[in-house]
Amino acid sequence: xxxxxxxxxxxxxxxxxxxxxxxxxxxxxxxxxxxxxxxxxxxxxxxxxxxxxxxxxxxxxxxxxxxxxxxxxxxxxxxxxxxxxxxxxxxxxxxxxxxxxxxxxxxxxxxxxxxxxxxxxxxxxxxxxxxxxxxxxxxxxxxxxxxxxxxxxxxxx
Numbered sequence: 001x002x003x004x005x006x007x008x009x010x011x012x013x014x015x016x017x018x019x020x021x022x023x024x025x026x027x028x029x030x031x032x033x034x035x036x037x038x039x040x041x042x043x044x045x046x047x048x049x050x051x052x053x054x055x056x057x058x059x060x061x062x063x064x065x066x067x068x069x070x071x072x073x074x075x076x077x078x079x080x081x082x083x084x085x086x087x088x089x090x091x092x093x094x095x096x097x098x099x100x101x102x103x104x105x106x107x108x109x110x111x112x113x114x115x116x117x118x119x120x121x122x123x124x125x126x127x128x129x130x131x132x133x134x135x136x137x138x139x140x141x142x143x144x145x146x147x148x149x150x151x152x153x154x155x156x157x
Contacts, residue, residue: 002069010062017054021047050106057099061092 025047028040068085071077 002066006062006066010058014054014058017051021051046106050103053099053102053106056095057102058096061096064088064092 025044028044031040068089071081071085
């Protein structure tokens with residue numbers, strides 16, 4: 001059963017990513033010989049980075065899972081070994097799950113309009129009333145449960 005999970009959960013997805021990205025990169029490189037575009041180079045690097053992050057995220061989990069399953073078959077396990085193996089399963093599984101967060105970020109941040117989208121997002125969040133209006137009055141706590149209102153200092157000198 002473990003080898004089915006390894007094949008379906010890691011080897012098949014990795015092979016699919018590798019084959020598809022290789023075909024896309026070959027097409028981009030063939031077109032890049034005709035035209036020199038920075039966008040094609042950027043797309044190639046993006047695919048390479050996504051593939052590397054896939055390997056970094058999922059390989060430790062599947063290697064550790066294989067070791068863990070073989071470890072469970074042993075009869076002479078100590079409590080420390082069991083605890084260590086359980087912790088390593090949690091850590092590597094968390095790393096694998098973190099890949100789901102990394103991929104969208106990888107596609108979002110390198111985009112050409114990232115700064116524009118970020119400034120639009122900031123403008124939208126400030127216009128939604130999340131910031132306090134600037135009145136020139138500051139409040140400082142004096143005693144527990146009370147607020148002392150301090151008058152703004154004269155800026156004219």
